[in-house]
Amino acid sequence: MTSAPALVPRPLARARPLVEPALREAVDRLHPWLARIVGYSFGWCAADGSPSATPGGKGIRCALALLAAEAAGGAARDAVPAAVAVELVHGFSLVHDDIMDGDELRRSRPTVWKAYGTGPAVLAGDAMLTVAMATAARTGSRAALGELVGALDWLVRGQAEDLAFESRAFTGPDAVTVEEYLAMASGKTGALLGCAAAMGAALAGARGEAVTAYRDFGRHLGVAFQAIDDVLSVFGDPHRTGKPAGGDLTSGKKTLPVLEALAASTPASSRLARLLLERPLAEGQLTEAALLIDRAGGRRRTEAWAHIHHQRALHALHSAAPLPCPKADLTEVAAHLLHRTA
Amino acid sequence: MTSAPALVPRPLARARPLVEPALREAVDRLHPWLARIVGYSFGWCAADGSPSATPGGKGIRCALALLAAEAAGGAARDAVPAAVAVELVHGFSLVHDDIMDGDELRRSRPTVWKAYGTGPAVLAGDAMLTVAMATAARTGSRAALGELVGALDWLVRGQAEDLAFESRAFTGPDAVTVEEYLAMASGKTGALLGCAAAMGAALAGARGEAVTAYRDFGRHLGVAFQAIDDVLSVFGDPHRTGKPAGGDLTSGKKTLPVLEALAASTPASSRLARLLLERPLAEGQLTEAALLIDRAGGRRRTEAWAHIHHQRALHALHSAAPLPCPKADLTEVAAHLLHRTA
Numbered sequence A, B: 001m002t003s004a005p006a007l008v009p010r011p012l013a014r015a016r017p018l019v020e021p022a023l024r025e026a027v028d029r030l031h032p033w034l035a036r037i038v039g040y041s042f043g044w045c046a047a048d049g050s051p052s053a054t055p056g057g058k059g060i061r062c063a064l065a066l067l068a069a070e071a072a073g074g075a076a077r078d079a080v081p082a083a084v085a086v087e088l089v090h091g092f093s094l095v096h097d098d099i100m101d102g103d104e105l106r107r108s109r110p111t112v113w114k115a116y117g118t119g120p121a122v123l124a125g126d127a128m129l130t131v132a133m134a135t136a137a138r139t140g141s142r143a144a145l146g147e148l149v150g151a152l153d154w155l156v157r158g159q160a161e162d163l164a165f166e167s168r169a170f171t172g173p174d175a176v177t178v179e180e181y182l183a184m185a186s187g188k189t190g191a192l193l194g195c196a197a198a199m200g201a202a203l204a205g206a207r208g209e210a211v212t213a214y215r216d217f218g219r220h221l222g223v224a225f226q227a228i229d230d231v232l233s234v235f236g237d238p239h240r241t242g243k244p245a246g247g248d249l250t251s252g253k254k255t256l257p258v259l260e261a262l263a264a265s266t267p268a269s270s271r272l273a274r275l276l277l278e279r280p281l282a283e284g285q286l287t288e289a290a291l292l293i294d295r296a297g298g299r300r301r302t303e304a305w306a307h308i309h310h311q312r313a314l315h316a317l318h319s320a321a322p323l324p325c326p327k328a329d330l331t332e333v334a335a336h337l338l339h340r341t342a
Helices: A010-028 A032-041 A060-071 A076-101 A112-116 A118-138 A142-166 A178-203 A208-235 A256-263 A267-276 A283-295 A298-319 A324-339 B010-028 B032-041 B060-071 B076-101 B112-116 B118-138 B142-166 B178-203 B208-235 B256-263 B267-276 B283-295 B298-319 B324-339
Strands: none
Touching: A010 A032, A010 A060, A010 A076, A010 A118, A010 A324, A032 A076, A032 A112, A032 A118, A032 B142, A060 A076, A060 A178, A060 A208, A060 A324, A076 A112, A076 A118, A076 A142, A076 A178, A076 B118, A112 A118, A118 A142, A118 B076, A118 B118, A118 B142, A142 A178, A142 A208, A142 B032, A142 B118, A178 A208, A178 A256, A208 A256, A208 A283, A208 A298, A208 A324, A256 A267, A256 A283, A256 A298, A267 A283, A283 A298, A298 A324, B010 B032, B010 B060, B010 B076, B010 B118, B010 B324, B032 B076, B032 B112, B032 B118, B060 B076, B060 B178, B060 B208, B060 B324, B076 B112, B076 B118, B076 B142, B076 B178, B112 B118, B118 B142, B142 B178, B142 B208, B178 B208, B178 B256, B208 B256, B208 B283, B208 B298, B208 B324, B256 B267, B256 B283, B256 B298, B267 B283, B283 B298, B298 B324
């Protein structure tokens, strides 16, 4: 892989300020107690509600929605309800997934359930999902609403697969396959990125075929994104990712680098398989596991999957016949996601 | 109060068989693992997935949707998507509320989080909510979808209030007032009953004013229902309710009989206030608390609230100008809810 661009690309930096006022307005209409919890999850405030400048997410979904609207010949503002809805669904999925996975840290801060308790975290996630649906319903666009509803179906299915993987084996006849993993990632991560682009295009008046192409663009980008996420979860710098080093390895999560390393049937694969039986791994074992994953080709092959889905995304984008400037911006965002380090 | 009718009224018994095939079809489209958990929550199977004849809920929301459609001049089948959506939202709220409240028993069986774990219960609830939204979106009726989205907003707000009550006092300046309680119940319970009736009417082609009247009918019925639920949680027979005796009292939940008893400022009120400081209550103390609530008029005044909201519901129903036969059925269902013992 080439080295990472140092800065957040302009199209990403531009999207958030356009969306955040509407997002804050939607959150402010919630019960005050829930508005605070949701605000914390978005990095707008500390757990006690005092203002905070914690950087939020990357705003990828916002940018995809706005740029797809422009690419389809509309204005960025057409897609603001799509961006708000998708950011809220993304926030909902993070808050609930952290409960399911028992993760205690996100973006270097306690996760919502850790900060407020499981019950309030469940309800805050429910509230985010509810507001997202209300936002989509208010657009009056059946196509946009259909995209959100369809994406939620895939998102939940992907999360179910991911949880079901936990009780499956790393090796042997019951082992999770790379294909199953990619299908899961297409749901868990691809669905919402696809939804962002498709909803944005639909709200800008794009026709059915173009909307489908934007959806495919986002879906493939999502799989590429998830593959890179998995690489970072094993090899990333915890100071940059905001998550503990090797967290996914410690918890025995089936991530793509591990599955690819095990499937490679190299001596390093066999040593990795034996090591994974000793979970939870101690710190020294984490380093060894990462080394074995790398040696068995797990990292390289995962990056290759990211590359393949990146190419498929660009192909889908091209077939949507986007306007040139927003197409360049979408291409830049896609490249950024592929080469990111956090 | 008059004594309870012994049997489930015909309009209630009739609704479920009309709705259940569509509900099962919607659930069957979920990830198989989630379909099993959701099936368990509806009483269709045991925790291991084996078929079971556990009685499910009362099917009140189904009946309201179907009868409102008939009352508005449509057919019961017009409202099946409304009934499916509302049953799913009801199921979602039970599964998530049981996590938030830490309740371990519902309908005499382990709650979903107790049977499958918190993570799977969170996801199963999310799946139910998602399918509900998809069902409403597929009707293509903006009015019906708007009712569901609006009801979810109130439902979440009501649940937030209910959770916030937990950290409030029973007495003194910070005490939860009866008015606050009724507003919470209107959201937590009224919103979805109102939604059932309004969605059913909307799908049958009712006009805006009539839809609003059906919504008001369901909302008030919901408050009456919740008041009776609170009475049963203190004075009901656990063999009939399927919940542990005095569960709400033990956990220090602010229910209407307690709030009314405390607000009455009788000697029994003061003794009750002192007793509630000693939570968690032992079994003997539970009996004493129930006696004090009764003596301070908490039971009687809660039943009076149920009666008032029952009357308001009938008034709203009348103003919707329903057809005579379904009106009689809706009236019978309302009476059943007021006089039930489980």
